Amino acid sequence: MQKIDRSSKLVAIWLLIGVGMTVIQIALGGITRLTGSGLSITQWDVVTGSLPPLNEQQWVIEFNKYRQTPQFQYLNFEFTVTDFKFIFFWEWFHRLWARTIGLVFAAGFIYFLVKRHFKKEMIQPFLFLFALGALQGAIGWIMVASGLTGDAVYVKPTRLALHFIFALGLLTYTYWFALSLLVKPQQIIIHSGIRKWNLAIIAVLIFQLLYGALMAGHKAANVAATWPTINGEWIPAQLSNGNNFFVNAIDNKIWVHFVHRGLAYLLLVMVSIWSFQLYKTKGGLLFSYLRTMPIAIILIQVLLGILTVLESANILAGNWGMFEWMAELHQLVGMLFLLVLVSMLYVVRPKQG
Numbered sequence: 001m002q003k004i005d006r007s008s009k010l011v012a013i014w015l016l017i018g019v020g021m022t023v024i025q026i027a028l029g030g031i032t033r034l035t036g037s038g039l040s041i042t043q044w045d046v047v048t049g050s051l052p053p054l055n056e057q058q059w060v061i062e063f064n065k066y067r068q069t070p071q072f073q074y075l076n077f078e079f080t081v082t083d084f085k086f087i088f089f090w091e092w093f094h095r096l097w098a099r100t101i102g103l104v105f106a107a108g109f110i111y112f113l114v115k116r117h118f119k120k121e122m123i124q125p126f127l128f129l130f131a132l133g134a135l136q137g138a139i140g141w142i143m144v145a146s147g148l149t150g151d152a153v154y155v156k157p158t159r160l161a162l163h164f165i166f167a168l169g170l171l172t173y174t175y176w177f178a179l180s181l182l183v184k185p186q187q188i189i190i191h192s193g194i195r196k197w198n199l200a201i202i203a204v205l206i207f208q209l210l211y212g213a214l215m216a217g218h219k220a221a222n223v224a225a226t227w228p229t230i231n232g233e234w235i236p237a238q239l240s241n242g243n244n245f246f247v248n249a250i251d252n253k254i255w256v257h258f259v260h261r262g263l264a265y266l267l268l269v270m271v272s273i274w275s276f277q278l279y280k281t282k283g284g285l286l287f288s289y290l291r292t293m294p295i296a297i298i299l300i301q302v303l304l305g306i307l308t309v310l311e312s313a314n315i316l317a318g319n320w321g322m323f324e325w326m327a328e329l330h331q332l333v334g335m336l337f338l339l340v341l342v343s344m345l346y347v348v349r350p351k352q353g
Contacts, residue, residue, distance in 0.1 A: 007117040012181035014108045015174055021101045022171045023335055028094045029167070030331045033216055034324045037087035038155055039071045041095070042148055044141045050099055052092050062088065075153040098140070102133060125177055132170045139163050157217025158250055164213040165206070171335070172342055179346045189283040192350040197274040201294075202341050204270065208263040209334060215260050220253040221327070225313035227306050230258060264305055271298045283347075290344050297337045304330040 032038050042065045053059040063084045066072055072079060109126060112118050118126075143163045147155040215221060224230040238254040248255045271294050278291035308330050311323040 007112075007119070008181040011112055011117055011122065012178045014112070015178035015181070018101065018105060019171060019175050019178065019339075021097070021104065022167070022174065023332070025094070025097050025101060026164070026167050026171070026335060027328065027332055028090070028097055029164070030216075030328050032090045032094045033160070034327060035087060035090050035320070036071075036076075036154075037090035037094075038144060039069055039147045040066055040084065040087040040091045041144075042066060042069060044144070050096060052088070059085065069148055070151050071147065071153045074151065098137060105130070105133065129170075129174060129177070132166075132173060136163070136166050136170055139166050154219075155217070157214050160217040161210050161213035165210060168209060168335070168338060172338065175339055175342055176346065179343065183286070183346060187284050187286045188347060188349055189281070189287055190351060191281055191348050194274070194277055194281060195345070195348045195350050197270070197277065198341060198345050198348060201267065201270050201274060202338075202345065204263060204267055205338060205341065208260065208267060209338070211256060211260040211263060212331070212334065214250060214256045216327075218251075218253045218256055220257045220260075221309055221323070222312035222315055223253045224257050225309060225311075227309055230254070230261070261305075264302055268298055268302055271295055287347055290340065290347060293340045294337070294344070297333060297340060301330065301333045301337060304333055 041062075053062050059081055063081050066079075066084060066088075076083070109130075139159075140163055143155050143159040146152065146159045224236070226232065230236045236254045236258055239252070239258060240248060249259070250256070275291070275295040278294075281287075281291075283291075304326060308323065308326040311321075311326050314321060315323050
């Protein structure tokens, strides 16, 4: 039985620490969005921005910058410095955690390079990983900048969705890299049918995650805080608002809500059929463990989605309540589901090699 060498194991553990930190970062992004904190810091200072205001005078300066934004002028015009400190904290902490991830990866990279734990084939994936991280930071600022001009009181939903999907791409790439160092060849099974279903489910899930981000960006949960129907209709009459298909697909709140629900049901059906195939297939211990997870997670995720929609009727501005808890859990379970599908994709191959 082939064993994993010590260097590969150490590098994989370091990568998995990065995966865990990235999950926390995405969760912090969810909290930042749910608390309306994302536009509280109006500049992107990579180095000096790591420190929050340290005295009252600095707080007043930052608050005055925020007062120039459309969000303050049209939405939060009654905010005091104390209110501002609350939303500033979450955006600052979100950015600080991103910097910390960068430092952990940079320090680890240098350490493993000096200690010669890297194999030649690892270098290129790591350079690509760093490029993805830098790109994600740039996309984050482009997203924030979209809410600082004109009459915008929030960031553009499409840019929020782009930021979210790229974060998941970074998460998935890091996790896949770790799997490539940890999973032994004898743990791989060959089954082209299962893999095709896996790829199809991931493809649908990508659209579902995009629409989840659009739901969040448009704050579309409470446009239909009912279930199983959408405001008493199975197919809402407001699906078409006079715009073309593309505009409806990304800007019509009812359309976004309808598609997000529909994709959830589609995923539930697909995973149920796939799970039946998984349980009929023989494999090793890792495969046997993984095959129990997709159906369990999708059932939990659908339940969380329903509870989130129903609780959206009780949203109170400036208050963290049951809706916010449900929405945050819904996002976290969605990430877990993605990682389980990626694990299965790595373990099940269409052919040897």
